[in-house]
Amino acid sequence: MAEVIWGLATSHVPSIGAAMDRGKTEDPNWKALFDGYRPAREWLAEHKPDVAIVIYNDHANGIDLDIVPTFGIGTADRYDVADEGFGRRPVPDVIGDPELSLHLLESLVDEGFDLTVFQELDVDHGFTVPLSVWTPDPGDSWPCPVVPLLVNVIQYPQPTAARCYALGQALGRAIASYGKDVKVGILGTGGMSHQLAGARAGFINAEFDRMFMEAIESDPAKLAALSREELIREAGSEGIEMIMWLIMRGAMNERVRKVHSHYFVPASNTAAGLALFDNRP
Amino acid sequence: MAEVIWGLATSHVPSIGAAMDRGKTEDPNWKALFDGYRPAREWLAEHKPDVAIVIYNDHANGIDLDIVPTFGIGTADRYDVADEGFGRRPVPDVIGDPELSLHLLESLVDEGFDLTVFQELDVDHGFTVPLSVWTPDPGDSWPCPVVPLLVNVIQYPQPTAARCYALGQALGRAIASYGKDVKVGILGTGGMSHQLAGARAGFINAEFDRMFMEAIESDPAKLAALSREELIREAGSEGIEMIMWLIMRGAMNERVRKVHSHYFVPASNTAAGLALFDNRP
Amino acid sequence: MAAESRFDVAGTPVFDGQTSRRGFRMNKLFMSLRFAENRERFGADEGAYCDQFGLTPEQRTAVLDRDWQAMIDLGGSIFYVYKLAMMDGRSMQYLGGVFTGMTEEEFVAAMRAGGRSGG
Amino acid sequence: MAAESRFDVAGTPVFDGQTSRRGFRMNKLFMSLRFAENRERFGADEGAYCDQFGLTPEQRTAVLDRDWQAMIDLGGSIFYVYKLAMMDGRSMQYLGGVFTGMTEEEFVAAMRAGGRSGG
Ligand SMILES: [Fe+3]
Ligand SMILES: [Fe+3]
Numbered sequence: 001m002a003e004v005i006w007g008l009a010t011s012h013v014p015s016i017g018a019a020m021d022r023g024k025t026e027d028p029n030w031k032a033l034f035d036g037y038r039p040a041r042e043w044l045a046e047h048k049p050d051v052a053i054v055i056y057n058d059h060a061n062g063i064d065l066d067i068v069p070t071f072g073i074g075t076a077d078r079y080d081v082a083d084e085g086f087g088r089r090p091v092p093d094v095i096g097d098p099e100l101s102l103h104l105l106e107s108l109v110d111e112g113f114d115l116t117v118f119q120e121l122d123v124d125h126g127f128t129v130p131l132s133v134w135t136p137d138p139g140d141s142w143p144c145p146v147v148p149l150l151v152n153v154i155q156y157p158q159p160t161a162a163r164c165y166a167l168g169q170a171l172g173r174a175i176a177s178y179g180k181d182v183k184v185g186i187l188g189t190g191g192m193s194h195q196l197a198g199a200r201a202g203f204i205n206a207e208f209d210r211m212f213m214e215a216i217e218s219d220p221a222k223l224a225a226l227s228r229e230e231l232i233r234e235a236g237s238e239g240i241e242m243i244m245w246l247i248m249r250g251a252m253n254e255r256v257r258k259v260h261s262h263y264f265v266p267a268s269n270t271a272a273g274l275a276l277f278d279n280r281p
Numbered sequence: 282m283a284e285v286i287w288g289l290a291t292s293h294v295p296s297i298g299a300a301m302d303r304g305k306t307e308d309p310n311w312k313a314l315f316d317g318y319r320p321a322r323e324w325l326a327e328h329k330p331d332v333a334i335v336i337y338n339d340h341a342n343g344i345d346l347d348i349v350p351t352f353g354i355g356t357a358d359r360y361d362v363a364d365e366g367f368g369r370r371p372v373p374d375v376i377g378d379p380e381l382s383l384h385l386l387e388s389l390v391d392e393g394f395d396l397t398v399f400q401e402l403d404v405d406h407g408f409t410v411p412l413s414v415w416t417p418d419p420g421d422s423w424p425c426p427v428v429p430l431l432v433n434v435i436q437y438p439q440p441t442a443a444r445c446y447a448l449g450q451a452l453g454r455a456i457a458s459y460g461k462d463v464k465v466g467i468l469g470t471g472g473m474s475h476q477l478a479g480a481r482a483g484f485i486n487a488e489f490d491r492m493f494m495e496a497i498e499s500d501p502a503k504l505a506a507l508s509r510e511e512l513i514r515e516a517g518s519e520g521i522e523m524i525m526w527l528i529m530r531g532a533m534n535e536r537v538r539k540v541h542s543h544y545f546v547p548a549s550n551t552a553a554g555l556a557l558f559d560n561r562p
Numbered sequence: 563m564a565a566e567s568r569f570d571v572a573g574t575p576v577f578d579g580q581t582s583r584r585g586f587r588m589n590k591l592f593m594s595l596r597f598a599e600n601r602e603r604f605g606a607d608e609g610a611y612c613d614q615f616g617l618t619p620e621q622r623t624a625v626l627d628r629d630w631q632a633m634i635d636l637g638g639s640i641f642y643v644y645k646l647a648m649m650d651g652r653s654m655q656y657l658g659g660v661f662t663g664m665t666e667e668e669f670v671a672a673m674r675a676g677g678r679s680g681g
Numbered sequence: 682m683a684a685e686s687r688f689d690v691a692g693t694p695v696f697d698g699q700t701s702r703r704g705f706r707m708n709k710l711f712m713s714l715r716f717a718e719n720r721e722r723f724g725a726d727e728g729a730y731c732d733q734f735g736l737t738p739e740q741r742t743a744v745l746d747r748d749w750q751a752m753i754d755l756g757g758s759i760f761y762v763y764k765l766a767m768m769d770g771r772s773m774q775y776l777g778g779v780f781t782g783m784t785e786e787e788f789v790a791a792m793r794a795g796g797r798s799g800g
Contacts, residue, residue, distance in 0.1 A: 063348075065400060066399070066400050066401045067344075067348055067350070067353075067397060067398070067399055067400075068397065068398040068400075069348070069350055069395075069397040069398075070390060070395035070396055070397065071395045072348075105438065106437075106438045109351060109438040109439075109440060109441075109444075110438065110441065112441070112443075112444050112447070113395060114350075114351035114352045114394060114395035114396065114440060114444070115351055115395065116348060116349065116350040116351065116397050117348070117349040117350075117436070118347070118348055119346060119347050119348075119349075120347045155398070157386065157387045157390040157391065158390075159390060159395060160390075160391065160393070162393075163390075163393050163395070166393070
């Protein structure tokens with residue numbers, strides 16, 4: 001029986017990765033963000049899982065708009081880092097865990113989640129930036145194999161927050177029923193409030209973000225009740241991607257212990273948030 | 282409010298299309314099959330819907346194995362007939378109904394069905410043969426616009442029969458809530474019993490097929506309780522595609538009136554079945 | 563421009579199915595710009611490249627004129643439109659300025675001050 | 682060959698995730714044969730074409746030898762394998778004969794008689 005040992009909610013803003021790749025983490029604009037990550041990174045370095053699951057969305061790099069899956073899962077043994085237009089990030093490609101992927105797929109389809117299976121997938125900043133937040137200096141390889149779980153947050157209708165939370169709960173059951181005795185880390189990515197286009201571009205709602213950060217720990221069901229309209233109104237058109245945090249949260253125990261959290265405005269156009277939870281009883 | 286006026290369950294064996302395309306419908310091997318279709322075709326010609334929904338699976342023509350969606354829906358205004366390897370069937374391309382597609386998509390995602398959206402899709406025999414069974418001589422165009430609903434029946438884990446039936450029920454509610462007052466025909470395709478590979482290739486189970494044909498009318502919940510293993514054991518590895526009949530059936534009323542049914546062995550390697558139901562009260 | 567979407571939030575385009583259908587070919591063009599050889603072909607003859615992708619005349623004009631607001635209005639997804647902006651050396655903050663009637667510097671300053679509070 | 686699948690039905694390959702992973706490149710090759718230019722390239726040098734798609738040595742041999750059973754055992758999906766058979770002018774009934782140790786005529790006769798009743 002596998003066990004989720006921690007859950008990490010984190011923004012996946014590309015500029016966070018770019019700041020790391022270009023050695024700018026001590027620059028005045030960035031130092032506070034990366035200093036805020038430090039306690040989480042130190043704890044994570046001492047709590048290495050055997051495998052991780054990254055819940056993320058692609059941004060016009062791994063998939064196109066001709067086929068838009070609501071939920072997808074990678075079953076490959078390797079995922080290359082995408083070239084998003086100006087060279088790939090200088091980080092390792094990702095080693096997968098097809099055996100776990102196929103177990104999760106079968107369990108989740110059996111529970112009535114209609115996943116799309118990806119046998120080939122290039123992963124973009126939505127996936128690699130959270131890995132960098134977790135592990136700033138991976139060397140030749142990330143700390144463990146990783147399974148990608150994709151969510152459509154770009155094209156309306158996105159899955160509802162309630163559906164995401166339910167998927168997370170089923171994911172938790174699927175992990176618990178896995179035949180191998182492994183420790184699992186889960187990353188829920190995206191957010192926090194931001195909007196990139198329209199007259200409201202640059203919108204940030206720190207009050208909503210703080211509420212979300214608090215409730216993701218103590219009252220996720222409240223967040224699961226938010227409609228798409230409420231999410232877009234309160235968090236901006238791209239802030240809706242915080243529904244991916246709910247998948248992570250659903251896979252964890254009813255009670256979790258917060259290790260560390262941090263909130264920072266702005267990482268380029270986005271409110272960057274991080275929250276790390278210990279899932280052990 | 283839109284209304285489902287009929288449901289047509291039919292096999293989509295490629296050789297049925299080939300027999301029609303090559304003018305062999307009066308040949309001794311084929312005459313009984315096409316004679317058996319006649320009463321259904323005559324009734325259908327008198328009950329033309331405004332739009333149809335075809336529930337089908339692709340066979341390595343419109344989609345590949347790199348991305349395998351459990352359920353998909355086309356939202357295009359046009360679907361070209363695929364070239365499956367030796368020229369496309371001499372039948373019209375398909376006109377879509379994006380407005381209905383997007384309504385169904387939103388309703389179904391809201392109900393927790395995790396559809397994959399296809400903005401571009403070539404349709405293969407799994408789609409065009411049922412259209413030919415319905416309309417043998419379409420002339421320049423099929424009788425009405427058609428929305429494709431795709432189901433993974435090729436790669437394990439397929440959606441369960443129960444999930445398919447539930448999707449059908451949600452599809453029925455989605456149609457009922459459509460803002461336009463249109464008549465809808467639904468085609469559930471595939472089957473009946475057959476197996477193409479393995480030592481059991483050529484397997485046909487007429488007894489199971491007759492039970493299925495009977496129960497799809499009177500007791501679909503019984504069929505929805507079948508496991509993948511039972512379906513594959515009883516209907517053959519490819520016979521599992523009969524789960525697509527359950528989506529059609531779920532979208533219809535609890536009581537339906539059978540207009541006509543027909544069973545024929547073999548259409549090449551497959552038991553060909555047809556069942557037409559009137560959904561009007 | 564959000565007329566077809568299910569709800570309206572002021573100043574907030576919602577990239578829904580109708581929008582995605584409208585922008586389909588233009589977004590495909592933007593995605594193609596991930597690859598250097600396509601950027602070169604685009605640079606060599608932007609109009610011909612637009613025609614090859616089947617853009618509407620309005621979309622073609624918006625792309626050639628770098629009318630970022632029009633690209634969004636004509637079905638562009640911001641994540642796809644951004645591929646063209648990157649190619650031009652433009653930042654997301656520059657685009658934010660365009661969408662809000664500010665210079666890039668003003669937009670960056672507004673973000674540094676904690677972000678904009680609404681439409 | 683169905684060792685990884687969730688259940689066993691005698692004589693019945695189940696095309697599951699592990700099988701699909703195993704056969705991924707070979708099935709991609711089969712799907713490419715939908716297009717005439719690829720069939721020509723395949724015909725001109727089958728081995729080179731297999732190498733280009735990254736087939737394993739066993740898969741390559743199975744394809745070159747038209748060992749249909751081996752193609753299935755090595756991860757081929759019957760719908761994909763059939764693309765190669767069609768190219769060779771082989772019918773699904775011919776393949777059925779191969780899988781069951783019959784001639785095509787015997788297999789067709791069995792189907793005409795109402796199909797085979799089990800493994
Ligand atoms: Fe994102
Ligand atoms: Fe089929």
